[in-house]
Amino acid sequence: MTDRIITAHPLTREAFAPFGDVIETEGAHHYPINDGRCERYHDLARVEANGPNARVLVSLFKGTPYAFPLKLSMVERHPLGSQAFMPLSPAPFLVVVCPDTDDGPGEPQAFLTLPGQGVNYPPNRWHGVLTPIGTPQDFLVVDRGGDGSNLEEFHFSHPYEIRLPESAGA
Numbered sequence: 001m002t003d004r005i006i007t008a009h010p011l012t013r014e015a016f017a018p019f020g021d022v023i024e025t026e027g028a029h030h031y032p033i034n035d036g037r038c039e040r041y042h043d044l045a046r047v048e049a050n051g052p053n054a055r056v057l058v059s060l061f062k063g064t065p066y067a068f069p070l071k072l073s074m075v076e077r078h079p080l081g082s083q084a085f086m087p088l089s090p091a092p093f094l095v096v097v098c099p100d101t102d103d104g105p106g107e108p109q110a111f112l113t114l115p116g117q118g119v120n121y122p123p124n125r126w127h128g129v130l131t132p133i134g135t136p137q138d139f140l141v142v143d144r145g146g147d148g149s150n151l152e153e154f155h156f157s158h159p160y161e162i163r164l165p166e167s168a169g170a
């Protein structure tokens with residue numbers, strides 16, 4: 001069976017709204033602090049840390065790039081907490097999420113970020129693992145620590161082929 005082909009679309013707050021938060025200054029509520037010497041872009045993502053001894057973790061991920069077209073055979077989710085990825089370099093990366101169905105994750109939705117955009121997945125949002133494009137990329141990651149299992153994986157019976165839009169080049 002040929003792989004089912006999914007082409008990534010540009011990430012926008014509106015398009016991603018059913019799946020999670022886009023972390024960006026564009027369109028965000030902001031206000032000056034520190035006597036006007038700093039602008040606060042406020043409350044961009046909902047962080048959740050649930051379950052026994054839950055706490056919020058701040059980590060750094062050094063991501064290795066993936067080749068494209070990408071073979072997507074697995075997605076995962078974190079039932080006990082959210083997970084946010086904020087790139088530390090101005091390069092796009094790939095975001096893959098799936099709607100929920102009665103039988104597990106539905107058809108993947110692929111998004112290509114603008115340089116500087118980050119994303120936050122709410123608890124239980126099926127997503128692909130961190131996917132840098134073309135070059136290694138570091139991320140600040142805010143997610144949940146604590147007791148209990150916070151990782152579920154789903155392996156597709158047939159992988160998807162994820163393609164970048166023509167303009168992306170990788």
Ligand SMILES: NC(=O)N[C@@H](O)C(=O)O
Pocket residue numbers: 076083127128129130
């Ligand atoms: N496992 C881990 O910390 N990272 C994944 O959850 C991921 O979404 O990349």
Ligand code: NI
Pocket residue numbers: 076077078083127129
């Ligand atoms: Ni994850």
